[in-house]
Amino acid sequence: MLKALLHGKLRRVAVGVDEESDGDTLEEGSAQGTATDGLTELEDPLTSMVFERLAYLPAELAWAILRGASRPLGDGPPMPAIPPAGAPSWSFWPSLRPGDRGRNKVRVEPDVLVSWGDTLLLIEAKHRGFQDPAQWVEQIRAARAMPAHSEKQLWLIAVGGIVMQEGHGHLARVRRDVASDVAGVLTIRWEDLREVLYPIEASTRASPQSAVLRDMAAALEAWGYRRKTWFSSLPAVTERPGSEDSVGMIQGWRIR
Numbered sequence: 001m002l003k004a005l006l007h008g009k010l011r012r013v014a015v016g017v018d019e020e021s022d023g024d025t026l027e028e029g030s031a032q033g034t035a036t037d038g039l040t041e042l043e044d045p046l047t048s049m050v051f052e053r054l055a056y057l058p059a060e061l062a063w064a065i066l067r068g069a070s071r072p073l074g075d076g077p078p079m080p081a082i083p084p085a086g087a088p089s090w091s092f093w094p095s096l097r098p099g100d101r102g103r104n105k106v107r108v109e110p111d112v113l114v115s116w117g118d119t120l121l122l123i124e125a126k127h128r129g130f131q132d133p134a135q136w137v138e139q140i141r142a143a144r145a146m147p148a149h150s151e152k153q154l155w156l157i158a159v160g161g162i163v164m165q166e167g168h169g170h171l172a173r174v175r176r177d178v179a180s181d182v183a184g185v186l187t188i189r190w191e192d193l194r195e196v197l198y199p200i201e202a203s204t205r206a207s208p209q210s211a212v213l214r215d216m217a218a219a220l221e222a223w224g225y226r227r228k229t230w231f232s233s234l235p236a237v238t239e240r241p242g243s244e245d246s247v248g249m250i251q252g253w254r255i256r
Helices: 002-006 043-056 059-069 133-144 164-181 190-203 210-222 243-251
Strands: 012-014 034-036 070-072 089-092 112-116 119-125 153-159 184-188
Touching: 043 059, 043 089, 043 119, 043 210, 059 070, 059 190, 119 133, 133 153, 133 164, 164 184, 184 190, 190 210
Parallel strands: 119 153, 153 184
Antiparallel strands: 012 034, 070 184, 089 112, 112 119
């Protein structure tokens, strides 16, 4: 899917198919069941392309990438330096039963759930729009309602989106409603995730996981999350005259 996107093969995204159709009968140019050039506006394909590939990496490397890109919300604790023991189990868009006092009546669906030894990572990803602390609370309650996860250290990781007021109000909401159920709340900016990948890509070019890292980076860049270019690195800035030269140049100007 990623290679098709990068080579311009996904110009149309199917959004619906007639129940009686076999899925292959939609004619070229038909407006029914298609949307044009909208894939990189969506957050789910981005989540899939990045986190599915993260799951392919060695456990220690995946943890290092998440930790390197994450920041604690407010005055909360950072992600632990040492990964949990054992192999992680990744679930994408799991359908969970609502927890106690949950607003949702049918199901709760976090984007990614990672069961990792004595730790549970609950990942909610956004491409645009706001991160919603009420949604975090619903997901934490639903995860805690699962017997297999009831005793694990739960870390909620909000990836992308907008967190208002530096997250203090968001963290206060989580602490008020589910303080005893969560070890910490972390945020990851997609841009920071891309930055973390650069040195790892450079140091693992000869390793089997280099292709996985390149695909993750390519997906982020396809969605517009590219490497930062510092202003001081631009030629027009680095080659500018010094302060003394600048004064001399200005004094030499004449108004005509």
